[in-house]
Amino acid sequence: MDDMFQVLAEDGRAKPGREPKLSASDLQKLYSLMATTRAADLKALKLQRQGRMGTFAPSLGHEACQVGSAFALQPKDWIFPYFRDLGTYITLGFPLKNYYLYWMGNEEGMRIPSGLNIFTISVPVGSQLPHSVGCGMALNYKKEKAAVLTYFGDGATSEGDFSEALNFAGVFRTPNVFICFNNQYAISTPVRRQTAAKTIAQKAAAYGFDGIRIDGNDVLAMFAMTKEALEKARSGGGPTLIEAFTYRMGNHTTSDDASRYRKETEVNDWNRRDPIERFRLYLEDKGLWDESFEARVQKEAEDMISRAVEEAENTPPPRPEDLFVHTLKEMTPELNDQLAELRDFLKREPR
Amino acid sequence: MMLNMVQALNQAMRQEMESDPRVLVLGEDIAVDGGVFRLTEGLLEKFGPERVIDTPLAESTIVGASIGIAAAGLRPIAEIQFMGFIYLAMNQIIAHAARLRNRSRGRFTVPLVIRMPYGAGVKALEHHSESTEALFCQIPGLKVVVPSTPYDAKGLLVASIRDDDPVIFLEPTRLYRAGRQEVPDEPYEVPLGKAKTVREGEGVTIVAWGAMIPVVEQAAELAGKGGIFPEVLDLRTLAPLDRETVLESVRRTGRLLIVHEAPKTCGLGAEIAAFVAERAMFHLEAPVLRLTGPDITVPLAKGEDYYYPSPERVVRGIKKIMET
Numbered sequence: 243m244d245d246m247f248q249v250l251a252e253d254g255r256a257k258p259g260r261e262p263k264l265s266a267s268d269l270q271k272l273y274s275l276m277a278t279t280r281a282a283d284l285k286a287l288k289l290q291r292q293g294r295m296g297t298f299a300p301s302l303g304h305e306a307c308q309v310g311s312a313f314a315l316q317p318k319d320w321i322f323p324y325f326r327d328l329g330t331y332i333t334l335g336f337p338l339k340n341y342y343l344y345w346m347g348n349e350e351g352m353r354i355p356s357g358l359n360i361f362t363i364s365v366p367v368g369s370q371l372p373h374s375v376g377c378g379m380a381l382n383y384k385k386e387k388a389a390v391l392t393y394f395g396d397g398a399t400s401e402g403d404f405s406e407a408l409n410f411a412g413v414f415r416t417p418n419v420f421i422c423f424n425n426q427y428a429i430s431t432p433v434r435r436q437t438a439a440k441t442i443a444q445k446a447a448a449y450g451f452d453g454i455r456i457d458g459n460d461v462l463a464m465f466a467m468t469k470e471a472l473e474k475a476r477s478g479g480g481p482t483l484i485e486a487f488t489y490r491m492g493n494h495t496t497s498d499d500a501s502r503y504r505k506e507t508e509v510n511d512w513n514r515r516d517p518i519e520r521f522r523l524y525l526e527d528k529g530l531w532d533e534s535f536e537a538r539v540q541k542e543a544e545d546m547i548s549r550a551v552e553e554a555e556n557t558p559p560p561r562p563e564d565l566f567v568h569t570l571k572e573m574t575p576e577l578n579d580q581l582a583e584l585r586d587f588l589k590r591e592p593r
Numbered sequence: 594m595m596l597n598m599v600q601a602l603n604q605a606m607r608q609e610m611e612s613d614p615r616v617l618v619l620g621e622d623i624a625v626d627g628g629v630f631r632l633t634e635g636l637l638e639k640f641g642p643e644r645v646i647d648t649p650l651a652e653s654t655i656v657g658a659s660i661g662i663a664a665a666g667l668r669p670i671a672e673i674q675f676m677g678f679i680y681l682a683m684n685q686i687i688a689h690a691a692r693l694r695n696r697s698r699g700r701f702t703v704p705l706v707i708r709m710p711y712g713a714g715v716k717a718l719e720h721h722s723e724s725t726e727a728l729f730c731q732i733p734g735l736k737v738v739v740p741s742t743p744y745d746a747k748g749l750l751v752a753s754i755r756d757d758d759p760v761i762f763l764e765p766t767r768l769y770r771a772g773r774q775e776v777p778d779e780p781y782e783v784p785l786g787k788a789k790t791v792r793e794g795e796g797v798t799i800v801a802w803g804a805m806i807p808v809v810e811q812a813a814e815l816a817g818k819g820g821i822f823p824e825v826l827d828l829r830t831l832a833p834l835d836r837e838t839v840l841e842s843v844r845r846t847g848r849l850l851i852v853h854e855a856p857k858t859c860g861l862g863a864e865i866a867a868f869v870a871e872r873a874m875f876h877l878e879a880p881v882l883r884l885t886g887p888d889i890t891v892p893l894a895k896g897e898d899y900y901y902p903s904p905e906r907v908v909r910g911i912k913k914i915m916e917t
Contacts, residue, residue: 320665322661349695349696349698350698352696352697352698353697353698353699353700354697354700354701356700361664361701362693362696362697362700362701364689366684366688369657369684369685369688369689371657372653372654372656372657372658372660372661372685373657373658373660373661373664373689374661375654375657375658375661376657376658376659376660376661376662376663376664376665376669377661377662377664377665378661379646379658379661379662380661380662380665380666380667381665382643383617383643383644383662383667384665384666384667402653403653403654403657403684403685406649406651406653406654406657407654407657407658409649409651409654410648410649410651410654410658413648413649414646568694568695568698568699569694569695569733569734570694570734570736570758570833571694571702571756571757571758574786574833575833575836575837576833576834576836
């Protein structure tokens with residue numbers, strides 16, 4: 243753990259001189275966002291087991307790296323998520339209803355509200371990195387003072403797009419911050435099978451910019467270092483690669499069974515390093531956490547979640563035309579014919 | 594002015610960049626060198642390195658970065674050096690460029706033109722003679738455009754740059770400098786999705802595109818000496834297909850010959866034959882005939898002449914279809 247940047251030791255105590263400048267209410271907000279993320283994630287899991295949610299990738303254990311990094315963003319910044327980013331969405335105020343709706347199988351959920359510069363979820367691993375670098379190139383061209391934050395997992399670092407995109411970022415000195423959640427596994431494949439490099443952070447050297455390794459279960463470390471990298475990016479200092487060293491406490495997706503490839507002792511060991519518990523100890527020590535605060539946080543989360551579930555489940559399924567009209571800007575004659583055929587069939591034999 | 598296709602395409606990019614600051618070009622060797630076929634010559638000097646960008650050698654990210662550039666509100670034109678190298682970018686094209694509008698319900702769009710030389714006929718190295726346009730025509734969300742003349746090249750490229758969806762723009766290598774044509778100085782659009790009647794005729798409709806158009810025109814000329822006057826259609830846009838123009842012509846002539854240099858199986862000719870069978874079957878007086886490249890790897894220089902249809906082969910096809 244010595245080669246990783248930490249603000250909080252595992253017992254929740256702050257290391258001298260490293261605490262970022264955050265108000266008491268911001269600290270409590272961070273905690274609340276993490277707790278809400280956990281609750282919303284566990285709710286999704288429950289819904290999935292009840293057949294009310296499709297396959298999705300749980301965020302359990304990623305609350306500190308998601309919330310801490312996203313908390314450092316400014317409204318003009320751009321975010322390129324992967325598919326395990328619930329805490330990021332919640333921190334940025336993306337409607338939880340949309341998140342649920344998307345994983346329930348309705349494209350409407352990925353209709354990003356205007357004013358939020360969050361790109362759509364990218365399922366093919368690592369393929370969003372080139373988009374984020376292009377976005378950085380566009381910001382440079384438009385001389386906009388904003389940064390681009392890209393999320394991906396350790397598996398993505400084996401993809402060609404990772405290498406190509408970081409190379410572009412270095413060559414064009416784009417305002418990108420790349421955050422790799424190194425959660426030790428890509429489905430079943432451990433990180434030592436993805437790379438023989440000692441760290442993922444060190445890969446940045448090959449592209450001509452800085453790479454740093456952070457304890458990804460330390461929300462304050464995530465916030466502090468992401469903030470620094472984003473400021474550097476906005477002020478023309480070029481890209482940064484951040485390796486957030488963490489653990490996927492849950493399964494890869496709801497279709498996965500992680501007990502097939504990892505030992506219970508290992509999981510238990512990481513469960514003891516729960517990112518929320520570490521931050522709770524810190525807040526308690528500062529007098530910013532007690533049982534009544536916890537109860538309030540849980541109540542607020544529960545209200546928000548049940549409202550989101552209700553709204554998502556009450557959203558009508560897409561109409562046939564909804565599936566066609568976003569293929570191209572204009573419907574082609576052929577698409578019109580195919581839609582008419584489908585409508586005609588449905589009229590005769592309703593579902 | 595009398596321009597060849599290279600000059601016409603260069604003028605299209607130059608004029609669109611002059612009138613729209615969102616337009617920029619990127620690719621391998623396109624700035625300082627002006628592109629290996631000199632398509633982008635002079636653009637760096639005029640617009641500077643922020644808008645005319647020599648990239649690292651990485652096709653996936655040339656396209657992938659262009660998607661991000663487009664989604665952020667600009668209108669990139671990406672050059673891929675040869676069609677044989679586009680396969681490295683297929684994931685970005687199919688998984689993202691083509692689907693982003695749908696995935697985001699219209700919030701993010703990809704007004705991107707991916708230009709590349711395609712096709713055989715210049716005795717090139719392996720991977721430099723591909724004609725795999727049909728791969729792209731099956732992907733919802735993409736447009737596929739192929740000019741065959743300098744005039745159409747300029748107008749189609751202008752229309753593609755102004756289009757709000759991703760366009761695969763295929764430039765027939767063989768026609769780059771094959772001839773000059775009067776091209777208006779001012780910018781103009783040739784609309785996407787509209788085929789052109791190159792030659793009016795009767796008795797048989799020949800459908801082709803790109804480098805096959807001059808081949809078919811020569812064949813039609815030769816056939817005319819024997820008293821057969823085929824109608825020749827240049828599709829110009831392969832996706833979306835102008836089915837109506839094809840159907841209207843076939844219903845009138847009663848016969849259909851499709852000529853393409855791509856391999857036969859699952860080539861675009863198959864789709865054309867299929868929709869004609871679906872919608873104009875009873876107008877046909879003979880079975881549909883396809884003259885195409887065979888289902889083999891494009892040969893190197895010494896074997897190239899055997900590969901794509903020649904005017905003589907097309908004449909033979911015309912005679913065959915007229916005899917049935």
